[in-house]
Amino acid sequence: MTRAQRKLILPATLAALVVAVIVLAPVLPLPDVRSMDVPNRFAGPSATHWLGQDEFGRDVLARLIWGGRASLFIAVGSALAAAVIGTVLGLLGGYFRGLVEFVTVRAAEVILCLPPLLLALLVVTILGAGTWPLILALTILYTPIYARVVYSATLQVRSLDYVTAQKAMGAYPLRILATTVLPNVMPPLLVQISLVVASAMLIESGLSFLGLGVVPPTPSWGLMIQAARGSMEVAPMLLLWPSLALAGTILTFNFLCDRLQTALDPRGITAGGALWLRGGGSRGAVPRSARRAAAPKQDTLLEVEGMSIAAQNAGTSLELVRRVSVTVRRGETVALVGESGSGKSITGLALTGLLPDALSITGGDVRFVARDGEEIDLGALDEAGFRRIRSGEISMVFQDAAASLNPVLRIGEQVAEALRAHGGARGRDVDARVVELLRQVGLPDPERRARAYPHELSGGQRQRAMIAVAVANNPRLLIADEPTTALDPTIQAQILELFRSLKKATPDMGLIFITHDLAVVAEIADRVTVMYAGEVVEDGPADEVFAHPHHPYTAALLASVPEGGTDRLVAIPGTVPLPDAMPEGCRFAPRCSHARDVCRTGSPPTSHPTPERRTRCVRWKEIA
Numbered sequence: 001m002t003r004a005q006r007k008l009i010l011p012a013t014l015a016a017l018v019v020a021v022i023v024l025a026p027v028l029p030l031p032d033v034r035s036m037d038v039p040n041r042f043a044g045p046s047a048t049h050w051l052g053q054d055e056f057g058r059d060v061l062a063r064l065i066w067g068g069r070a071s072l073f074i075a076v077g078s079a080l081a082a083a084v085i086g087t088v089l090g091l092l093g094g095y096f097r098g099l100v101e102f103v104t105v106r107a108a109e110v111i112l113c114l115p116p117l118l119l120a121l122l123v124v125t126i127l128g129a130g131t132w133p134l135i136l137a138l139t140i141l142y143t144p145i146y147a148r149v150v151y152s153a154t155l156q157v158r159s160l161d162y163v164t165a166q167k168a169m170g171a172y173p174l175r176i177l178a179t180t181v182l183p184n185v186m187p188p189l190l191v192q193i194s195l196v197v198a199s200a201m202l203i204e205s206g207l208s209f210l211g212l213g214v215v216p217p218t219p220s221w222g223l224m225i226q227a228a229r230g231s232m233e234v235a236p237m238l239l240l241w242p243s244l245a246l247a248g249t250i251l252t253f254n255f256l257c258d259r260l261q262t263a264l265d266p267r268g269i270t271a272g273g274a275l276w277l278r279g280g281g282s283r284g285a286v287p288r289s290a291r292r293a294a295a296p297k298q299d300t301l302l303e304v305e306g307m308s309i310a311a312q313n314a315g316t317s318l319e320l321v322r323r324v325s326v327t328v329r330r331g332e333t334v335a336l337v338g339e340s341g342s343g344k345s346i347t348g349l350a351l352t353g354l355l356p357d358a359l360s361i362t363g364g365d366v367r368f369v370a371r372d373g374e375e376i377d378l379g380a381l382d383e384a385g386f387r388r389i390r391s392g393e394i395s396m397v398f399q400d401a402a403a404s405l406n407p408v409l410r411i412g413e414q415v416a417e418a419l420r421a422h423g424g425a426r427g428r429d430v431d432a433r434v435v436e437l438l439r440q441v442g443l444p445d446p447e448r449r450a451r452a453y454p455h456e457l458s459g460g461q462r463q464r465a466m467i468a469v470a471v472a473n474n475p476r477l478l479i480a481d482e483p484t485t486a487l488d489p490t491i492q493a494q495i496l497e498l499f500r501s502l503k504k505a506t507p508d509m510g511l512i513f514i515t516h517d518l519a520v521v522a523e524i525a526d527r528v529t530v531m532y533a534g535e536v537v538e539d540g541p542a543d544e545v546f547a548h549p550h551h552p553y554t555a556a557l558l559a560s561v562p563e564g565g566t567d568r569l570v571a572i573p574g575t576v577p578l579p580d581a582m583p584e585g586c587r588f589a590p591r592c593s594h595a596r597d598v599c600r601t602g603s604p605p606t607s608h609p610t611p612e613r614r615t616r617c618v619r620w621k622e623i624a
């Protein structure tokens with residue numbers, strides 16, 4: 001048992017005691033709560049009436065326990081009903097945004113404009129006093145509070161890498177909401193439930209106190225406080241007991257939810273833990289509009305021609321990637337290299353339909369040849385279409401495995417998710433395949449690692465697990481975005497070796513390796529595409545480009561790494577220009593020692609020094 005679980009024992013026992021006493025009221029040897037004994041009104045504690053008698057001589061202890069039934073039933077009932085409705089509204093609004101957000105969260109928020117007690121009074125006045133109208137009133141009152149809490153937690157979670165990674169696996173939105181977003185919004189939700197139970201008990205007591213809640217002679221703590229108020233001078237203890245019961249129960253629930261939050265968060269435990277919801281995925285067809293008869297060049301897997309990506313903001317459009325062309329053939333590894341900000345990542349994201357909301361492909365042709373030989377226009381594909389080809393056809397590995405793996409799901413479960421989402425395996429086959437995949441990516445003791453949470457693995461092991469998720473469905477094209485950058489050099493070498501062995505095991509798989517590290521490119525790539533300031537500046541077979549760069553930027557990059565072969569490292573002066581401040585002419589000209597006037601006017605055309613090579617430098621012959 002973990003520390004967090006041990007800390008749960010005390011509040012859980014207290015809460016269980018409170019609930020047991022209240023629930024078992026009918027079978028406890030208690031006097032009838034309605035039987036009056038007027039001659040003994042306000043009598044103090046005795047052997048038959050442990051807490052004394054009230055203004056009608058009724059037993060205070062019995063009324064306290066029976067009163068708790070009404071209070072607790074109303075409070076817990078309304079808190080849970082509001083939690084379920086509010087959570088659904090918050091999840092949908094936060095995940096889908098736009099119109100869905102308007103009709104869920106924003107609509108619910110209208111209720112918050114009304115003072116809570118007045119709203120409850122209104123509902124109870126319309127429907128009449130009683131337990132059920134009160135539960136309804138409190139549910140209406142608390143639903144928007146949950147919706148807002150879950151909405152803001154969902155907003156935070158939806159933009160995290162592991163949610164994007166789930167999308168990359170081809171998971172459907174409802175599955176992502178259930179298995180990834182919901183478990184992550186659980187902690188604030190539990191805190192909210194404890195607060196709402198407490199607040200609902202207070203409002204129930206308040207309304208009963210006003211005569212609008214539980215109807216006498218049914219006892220409730222609110223009614224007991226109301227009755228005791230009139231006789232405070234004669235019997236002050238009558239006020240104390242229900243007040244203590246109310247405060248004690250509220251504190252017990254707050255205490256329990258607080259500890260529950262810690263105990264259920266897998267990041268705080270090392271064994272056991274919670275797997276909340278699972279679902280099933282299905283295969284479907286890519287829309288007709290995005291399919292074409294196959295006419296690609298032989299063996300071509302992906303052909304990107306003149307793709308542009310722009311950011312739309314408040315009616316303005318800012319071009320981030322301009323007329324990029326990349327080709328990947330079957331079994332080929334293409335490295336996409338360039339300094340930070342050159343547009344490598346968003347190019348990769350565009351190919352998997354994972355561009356952030358504000359960015360979109362604004363031009364060019366992006367064609368991918370699916371397993372069945374049909375050509376898919378990725379530029380025309382909608383989210384549903386991408387979902388069908390992700391993981392099984394195109395898959396992605398992200399730089400930060402710690403952020404890309406779902407922290408609340410065990411490793412094996414995450415690999416299994418990917419397998420199930422694409423119908424790759426079923427039932428017991430899934431477990432066997434998970435272990436096989438974890439073994440394939442070189443995780444030691446894969447059976448045990450399958451049961452571990454991401455935080456229990458080292459950085460390198462997490463990256464291996466992430467790669468296992470990405471290759472679970474044997475994608476035809478794997479896009480790896482700086483998969484070794486966050487790792488130390490020894491582990492980097494091991495992960496590169498893993499990519500090499502994966503390529504050997506699946507010789508037909510194409511690989512786009514996004515990196516800024518030319519040493520890595522030399523290790524792994526067949527071809528290299530060099531990007532600068534959102535454009536491809538040079539492209540060709542890796543060994544030829546390394547031996548004879550035809551663009552000053554490639555040459556400068558090579559000179560700036562120890563593996564470049566120079567004795568002295570040469571830094572490239574200046575920085576990559578920002579998208580809204582691109583220079584006229586060649587974008588590299590302000591940093592280029594070979595630049596002449598001709599470079600500063602008009603965008604340089606693409607030249608082909610050999611059929612296999614491209615460069616965007618007008619002076620490539622002179623500087624070669």
Ligand SMILES: Nc1ncnc2c1ncn2[C@@H]1O[C@H](COP(=O)(O)OP(=O)(O)OP(=O)(O)O)[C@@H](O)[C@H]1O
Pocket residue numbers: 311320338339340341342343344345346347356358359516578579
């Ligand atoms: N969501 C966004 N909204 C607006 N601009 C963006 C967005 N994402 C990226 N950009 C811009 O697009 C350009 C290219 O970014 P990108 O992340 O593709 O570069 P990168 O070459 O992958 O760099 P790094 O190696 O640092 O990730 C940058 O100028 C960046 O500021």
